Amino acid sequence: MLSVQNLEKTYHSNQLDSPVLKGLNLDVKQGEFAAVMGPSGSGKTTLLNILSGFLNADGGKVLLDGQDILHAQQEELTQIRQKKLGYVFQDFMLLDSLTTQENVYLPQVIAGKDQKEMMTDTELLFRQFGIRDIALKYPGQISGGQKQRVAVARALSNHPLLVLADEPTGNLDSRSGEAVMDAFIKAKEEFGATILMVTHDAKAASRTGRVITLKDGEIRSELMKNGSDRSFMEEILHYLGEA
Numbered sequence: 001m002l003s004v005q006n007l008e009k010t011y012h013s014n015q016l017d018s019p020v021l022k023g024l025n026l027d028v029k030q031g032e033f034a035a036v037m038g039p040s041g042s043g044k045t046t047l048l049n050i051l052s053g054f055l056n057a058d059g060g061k062v063l064l065d066g067q068d069i070l071h072a073q074q075e076e077l078t079q080i081r082q083k084k085l086g087y088v089f090q091d092f093m094l095l096d097s098l099t100t101q102e103n104v105y106l107p108q109v110i111a112g113k114d115q116k117e118m119m120t121d122t123e124l125l126f127r128q129f130g131i132r133d134i135a136l137k138y139p140g141q142i143s144g145g146q147k148q149r150v151a152v153a154r155a156l157s158n159h160p161l162l163v164l165a166d167e168p169t170g171n172l173d174s175r176s177g178e179a180v181m182d183a184f185i186k187a188k189e190e191f192g193a194t195i196l197m198v199t200h201d202a203k204a205a206s207r208t209g210r211v212i213t214l215k216d217g218e219i220r221s222e223l224m225k226n227g228s229d230r231s232f233m234e235e236i237l238h239y240l241g242e243a
């Protein structure tokens, strides 16, 4: 489903080169729900931004469903984003001049979804995330945690093949965080979505089946779940404590 080969990225600023990804390799199977963890500055957002085609890489290959993201034409990339990808940004990226409901409608309108279906799906997501009461409000009028849930609803609205989520529970209390994890698991079970989620939260990570840790632009380790959420969480906490 997703294959990352020898991915390299260096930022250049003030004649200073900062290599962030140094030949990263990663394969994620269809229907897999995986977490990416690692210290601040280890390259997690950079990785997600490259996978989504928002950022150029310096070398390597990214295959999404057999399509080469790094070398796709702009038009092809737009198609892939619209049809296959749902993205939750670390800073939400909601449009301030649209209500939260319109923010979630937008990608569905662009994808040409049937209007009735669009309204039903949106209503369902808002109900699931406990944000129906803010449907007609603007991003400037709601809290950070509410914005985060709107951003997750938007990312899931077109039933994407691949969901890339950058700390989607970072601003949420544990109950809202659980609702977001439940929604990801539902997306995986109901339409085979593949989910790659950056998180600092061991509890959220323990709901996935696999935890990939990054350090200094390389994969440091992988933990696979083979028990309950609770025992996986203990394993993750233990690992992070030791690391």
Ligand SMILES: Nc1ncnc2c1ncn2[C@@H]1O[C@H](COP(=O)(O)OP(=O)(O)OP(=O)(O)O)[C@@H](O)[C@H]1O
Residues within 6 Å of the ligand: 011, 012, 013, 018, 020, 038, 039, 040, 041, 042, 043, 044, 045, 046, 047, 090
């Ligand atoms: N546009 C940029 N120009 C130059 N350097 C950048 C740029 N964006 C990120 N960096 C640097 O690249 C490194 C990786 O950044 P990145 O945002 O991928 O980290 P992260 O793992 O997502 O961190 P966090 O957990 O804090 O979100 C950091 O050292 C950061 O300062």
Ligand SMILES: [Mg+2]
Residues within 6 Å of the ligand: 044, 045, 046, 090, 166
């Ligand atoms: Mg980040």
